[in-house]
Amino acid sequence: MSDPRMSTRAAIFMGRQLRNAVVGIGCVALTPLCAFAQTQAPAQPGRPCPRPAAGSIVTPPPSLFSNNGSLSLALNYFTTTDSDGRTLFCLVTADGNAFESPTLHVKPGDALLIAVTNRNPPPPPGSPTEVVSNPSSRCGDSTMTITSLNLHYHGTNTSPACHGDQVIHTIINSGETFNYNLQFPTDEPPGLYWYHPHVHGIAEAAVQGGASGALVVEGIENIQPAVAGLPERILIVRDQTVAGNPTPGGTVPSWDVTLNYVPIAFPAETPAVIQMKPGQKEFWRVANASADTILDIQVVYDGVPQTLQVVGLDGVPTGSQDGTGQGKLVPQTHILIAPAARAEFIVTGPSRAVHNASFITLNIDTGPDGDNDPQRTLATIRPTDYPVPVLPLIPATSGPANPQRFAGLAAATPTAHRTLYFSEVLSDPNNPASPTNFFITVDGATPVLFDANNKPAIITRQGAVEDWTIQNRTGENHEFHQHQIHFLWLEQNGVPVPTSQQQFLDMIQVPFWSGTGPYPSVTVRMDFRGMDIGDFVYHCHILGHEDNGMMAIIRVLPPS
Numbered sequence: 001m002s003d004p005r006m007s008t009r010a011a012i013f014m015g016r017q018l019r020n021a022v023v024g025i026g027c028v029a030l031t032p033l034c035a036f037a038q039t040q041a042p043a044q045p046g047r048p049c050p051r052p053a054a055g056s057i058v059t060p061p062p063s064l065f066s067n068n069g070s071l072s073l074a075l076n077y078f079t080t081t082d083s084d085g086r087t088l089f090c091l092v093t094a095d096g097n098a099f100e101s102p103t104l105h106v107k108p109g110d111a112l113l114i115a116v117t118n119r120n121p122p123p124p125p126g127s128p129t130e131v132v133s134n135p136s137s138r139c140g141d142s143t144m145t146i147t148s149l150n151l152h153y154h155g156t157n158t159s160p161a162c163h164g165d166q167v168i169h170t171i172i173n174s175g176e177t178f179n180y181n182l183q184f185p186t187d188e189p190p191g192l193y194w195y196h197p198h199v200h201g202i203a204e205a206a207v208q209g210g211a212s213g214a215l216v217v218e219g220i221e222n223i224q225p226a227v228a229g230l231p232e233r234i235l236i237v238r239d240q241t242v243a244g245n246p247t248p249g250g251t252v253p254s255w256d257v258t259l260n261y262v263p264i265a266f267p268a269e270t271p272a273v274i275q276m277k278p279g280q281k282e283f284w285r286v287a288n289a290s291a292d293t294i295l296d297i298q299v300v301y302d303g304v305p306q307t308l309q310v311v312g313l314d315g316v317p318t319g320s321q322d323g324t325g326q327g328k329l330v331p332q333t334h335i336l337i338a339p340a341a342r343a344e345f346i347v348t349g350p351s352r353a354v355h356n357a358s359f360i361t362l363n364i365d366t367g368p369d370g371d372n373d374p375q376r377t378l379a380t381i382r383p384t385d386y387p388v389p390v391l392p393l394i395p396a397t398s399g400p401a402n403p404q405r406f407a408g409l410a411a412a413t414p415t416a417h418r419t420l421y422f423s424e425v426l427s428d429p430n431n432p433a434s435p436t437n438f439f440i441t442v443d444g445a446t447p448v449l450f451d452a453n454n455k456p457a458i459i460t461r462q463g464a465v466e467d468w469t470i471q472n473r474t475g476e477n478h479e480f481h482q483h484q485i486h487f488l489w490l491e492q493n494g495v496p497v498p499t500s501q502q503q504f505l506d507m508i509q510v511p512f513w514s515g516t517g518p519y520p521s522v523t524v525r526m527d528f529r530g531m532d533i534g535d536f537v538y539h540c541h542i543l544g545h546e547d548n549g550m551m552a553i554i555r556v557l558p559p560s
């Protein structure tokens with residue numbers, strides 16, 4: 001599109017059309033998505049995107065494993081509506097068993113090959129479109145519509161080139177098939193990652209529709225031997241709109257949550273059920289696959305928060321990057337999990353003497369302009385001699401740890417320092433009810449809404465190590481995500497993080513600003529020493545913010 005302002009408006013328009021259609025009270029007639037949702041039959045025979053009933057036992061997602069260095073699969077992308085009028089989206093294996101949202105297990109060094117077919121119906125005539133690439137940047141289709149798709153492999157240190165983990169220009173439109181070919185580096189940290197659609201403007205709707213799954217890089221038992229032999233429980237929290245669209249506040253959440261698709265729906269908020277053998281240690285791998293909801297998880301037995309032995313955050317084993325190849329357990333009684341972040345930890349099942357055992361998320365103070373993320377019980381934990389389902393076991397330690405991607409980063413000399421900040425303004429300063437524009441900006445530059453055709457906001461070179469201070473100049477929390485690489489958490493509000501608490505992350509929350517005093521900030525060390533060159537993005541992972549502009553492009557050039 002020749003006029004970048006038009007392009008931006010189209011993207012914002014698309015995001016808001018979708019958001020309005022999904023969040024609004026039922027489906028508002030004549031909005032594009034409603035027309036799309038109501039008039040189009042599912043492409044899959046039967047009912048795609050099935051969901052379990054409230055109060056169901058939590059079952060693990062189906063798993064697919066790599067073999068001889070690669071994992072190859074085909075996924076179909078479907079949509080439907082549920083009984084409350086929500087638009088659902090799902091990724092389902094195309095061959096054989098029609099597994100929804102399979103967990104993809106790969107080893108460091110493996111290839112992941114996915115043929116993705118968008119089986120959404122075409123967009124209704126007259127719905128918005130946007131050209132997101134030119135002939136040189138094109139990757140798949142060139143025109144985004146309200147039914148477009150692409151996939152992001154969150155947290156993976158894989159290439160941002162086309163057919164890799166490329167989200168700026170990759171577009172898969174209705175009826176089209178696109179082939180992903182991701183090569184995992186041999187030094188990819190073992191742990192929990194995830195995949196989800198990432199088309200700017202409609203990412204929130206796709207993720208709240210449920211189109212996401214876990215991705216496990218195998219081998220954590222070689223860095224954290226404490227998990228060897230333990231039952232492995234993959235838990236995926238997603239969010240979705242609240243039926244009836246009540247005004248958030250008090251106990252009314254901005255979004256309902258689900259646990260492995262079991263709904264915890266306002267107002268009943270019936271917890272899901274997890275069965276555990278009394279006193280049995282399990283290895284829990286929790287992904288916050290919510291579009292917008294911040295979690296602060298806790299396991300509580302008869303009112304007492306249990307000590308969780310954290311072994312990994314955002315796919316990186318805790319304490320594992322000091323050159324020893326071994327991790328360290330970090331005891332915590334609750335774990336903040338930003339949208340898109342992951343936490344992996346050991347939890348011990350309740351004894352028979354425990355009357356009330358639960359897996360909860362605590363209330364989040366998101367700031368005066370933030371969502372309402374109140375405390376909720378995600379699951380009741382029931383001690384059972386023969387729990388169902390029977391969980392798979394983490395293998396025994398099999399050898400030395402693979403080389404670690406971020407080793408030595410703490411001691412590296414930064415080659416640049418930058419300050420970035422989150423900001424928000426009303427799109428019409430004279431109308432308090434007008435939509436908000438969201439920005440992430442390098443200090444000193446002019447704030448611009450994200451557009452796939454924007455120039456890079458930051459240009460650096462492979463080999464660089466940069467310290468970034470990221471400020472929040474708004475009245476709500478934002479959740480910083482850097483694609484392609486992890487970063488080392490160095491400072492909070494200018495105060496150094498103790499070495500024992502430093503961690504490699506791909507998500508970090510920047511708390512809201514009270515309106516007076518210094519802006520809250522985090523300082524992180526970015527590691528561009530790896531293989532990945534090209535253009536990729538950083539953004540707020542509250543996807544409602546990202547869809548409305550809070551994303552920018554970084555370009556990593558080859559070494560000079």
Ligand SMILES: [Cu+2]
Pocket residue numbers: 477478479540541542545546550
């Ligand atoms: Cu945000």
